[in-house]
Amino acid sequence: MKIQKTIRSDGAVTKELILEVAGRLFAEKGFNGTTSKEICTLAHANQAAVNYHFGGKIELYQAVLIQAHSNLLSIDFLLRIQNQTISAEKKLDLIIEQLTANVLNNEWHIKIFIREIFSPTPHFEQAMSQVVNKEVLPKMNIVKQIIGDRINLPADNPTVSRCLFSIGAPFIVMLVARKDILNGIFKGVAPKQSCEELATYFKLFVQGGLEQVSNKITDSIE
Numbered sequence: 130m131k132i133q134k135t136i137r138s139d140g141a142v143t144k145e146l147i148l149e150v151a152g153r154l155f156a157e158k159g160f161n162g163t164t165s166k167e168i169c170t171l172a173h174a175n176q177a178a179v180n181y182h183f184g185g186k187i188e189l190y191q192a193v194l195i196q197a198h199s200n201l202l203s204i205d206f207l208l209r210i211q212n213q214t215i216s217a218e219k220k221l222d223l224i225i226e227q228l229t230a231n232v233l234n235n236e237w238h239i240k241i242f243i244r245e246i247f248s249p250t251p252h253f254e255q256a257m258s259q260v261v262n263k264e265v266l267p268k269m270n271i272v273k274q275i276i277g278d279r280i281n282l283p284a285d286n287p288t289v290s291r292c293l294f295s296i297g298a299p300f301i302v303m304l305v306a307r308k309d310i311l312n313g314i315f316k317g318v319a320p321k322q323s324c325e326e327l328a329t330y331f332k333l334f335v336q337g338g339l340e341q342v343s344n345k346i347t348d349s350i351e
Contacts, residue, residue, distance in 0.1 A: 144182040147172045151179075152193045156237035160190055160250035191256040197238040198264040201231050201304075207271040217278035221339075222332045224272065225296075229328040232303050239304055269293065280343040292342060296335050 150172040154163040165179040165186050172178070183189040206227060210220050232239065245253045270284070276292050277284040303311065 140182075143172070143174050143178060147174055147178055147182060147189070148192060148196055151189050152197060152241060153237045155190060155193055156241040156244060159244055159248065160186075160252055165189075187252050187256070190252060191259045193241065194256050194260045195263055197241050198260050200238040202228050202268060204264070204267055204271070207268055211271050211275060217275050218336060220275045221279060221296075221335060224275070225331050225335060226328045228300055229331060230324050232300050233324050233327070243305055272296075276339070279339050280346060282346065288342065288346070292339060295338065299331065 147168060151163070151168045154168060154171070166176060168189075169176050169178050175181070179186060179189050183192055202224070207224070210223050213220065273284040273289050273293055276296075277286065277289045280289070280292065282289055
């Protein structure tokens with residue numbers, strides 16, 4: 130693994146570099162196969178930097194998982210979309226476009242979750258509880274609100290949750306499956322060059338499904 134060998138003196142930049150180095154090492158070697166000393170050496174930081182900036186290796190691992198999830202789809206991005214004066218349909222299209230691109234093009238941010246799915250570390254469950262509270266649930270609430278607006282239901286309606294699950298399922302599969310194997314089985318699903326085409330398909334599929342759900346709700350009311 131190649132890391133840019135530039136000495137960083139600024140504390141915030143050093144912390145960011147440690148996070149990036151740790152993410153790549155954890156994704157490549159796992160939690161148990163990575164030492165704080167190795168992280169600091171590659172980040173050109175003081176040997177105590179992990180404890181100083183994060184409180185310890187476990188806390189650093191939690192921060193890495195949070196960063197990995199945020200890189201797939203950040204809360205800031207979702208809030209910007211939510212606050213735009215555009216239709217719920219358009220908001221969902223923008224989210225799908227961004228998520229498709231990030232799932233296909235990210236490196237260690239995806240690999241670290243794949244490693245944990247097939248070879249979990251003892252600290253993964255503890256670390257993921259932080260990811261769920263800080264990343265997953267807040268993002269789900271935003272997207273559920275947008276889906277609810279799209280099909281004219283409250284965000285806490287079970288139908289909205291089912292729609293969210295149906296929308297997210299293909300992306301979960303793309304996260305956990307190796308891209309070459311996935312594309313070998315389902316031609317045209319995972320190659321980077323088809324990102325725009327794949328996003329267009331997902332948007333058509335999602336909007337068509339939500340339209341059917343919305344129509345069924347309207348018919349049941351009438």
